[in-house]
Amino acid sequence: MSEFQLTLSEYLSTIQEVILITFEEPVWVKAEIRNLSIKGGHYYLELAEKEESTDKVIASCKATIWKFSAAKMVLKFERESGIELSKDLNVLIKVKAKFDPQYGFSVNVEDIDSSYTIGDIARRYMQIVERLTAEDLINKNKSLPTPFDLQNILVIAPENAAGLGDFKKDADALDKAGVCHFIYHTATFQGNTAATSITESLSTALRQWAKDFNSAPDLIVIIRGGGAVNDL
The missing domain is CATH 3.40.50 (Rossmann fold)
Incomplete structure (x- = not known):
């Protein structure tokens, strides 16, 4: 066979190099926290993006907030927003891509924008109010x-x-x-x-x-x- 060949590790290491060069600087990304666990002070997240009309997951990846920055970052987010960092939250996070030939793709979280999450919750609250108003349910309790x-x-x-x-x-x-x-x-x-x-x-x-x-x-x-x- 004359076609050019690579070992799996060589191929994945090349991908790793491309990601390092292309995403050298962290970027802000919007995502939903599908799952969150804390082990040894580290926060392990599963991020996802859903199709708005069907709620179908169209993208997902793992993310980590390392212990050395987690305490300060999470405390700042929760103090500013009044919201506990947990699953099902929509967040705007600054992430840096990481790819390892053995462990695959993930991102490291470097910051969380609390104002985005507050705005998203306010938007969803208004949607609930609008729906209750449209269905003539908003004042039902008051009329009792x-x-x-x-x-x-x-x-x-x-x-x-x-x-x-x-x-x-x-x-x-x-x-x-x-x-x-x-x-x-x-x-x-x-x-x-x-x-x-x-x-x-x-x-x-x-x-x-x-x-x-x-x-x-x-x-x-x-x-x-x-x-x-x-x-x-």
Whole structure:
């Protein structure tokens, strides 16, 4: 065979050299954090770009925030944005490309623009408001009459949530005094399954309530229980 040949390591080393030359300087990149884990102070991320109309992933790669810069960088982002760095966030990050013949392609994160993430969350919030307005749902709660006497209260909250503990400090005192009676059910409030978990927990709670009581709950309390602002 007369065609020019390379070993795999030679071929990948050539690609490594091209990437080093082409992307010598870091660049700002928009991406979604699909997954994030912390090990030994290092932040390991999986970044992705999704097609807006279908939510299909069209690009992805691994990223790392090394320990020596992670504490300062992450603290700065969270202080400026009020948001915990976590998965499902859309971020604008300064990255430097890295390719290793043995471990493949990844990027090192050198900075995070907190203002971009704040703006993205504000944009998504406005989209929710516009949708609720278009569907004539935005003022539904305000139009409900306020009950003047609360006795039996249904509570949906994450299990062992800090917010639930704060709520129960006062609720237990009211229950003990015979002012109100509280029934608790749990649900998952974070991640892709949150909406389904909350809906199923509420449905189960109401079915059980119908068996135990002759009337509907006077009040349904849903407690988020702390966590990142972007999980709201």
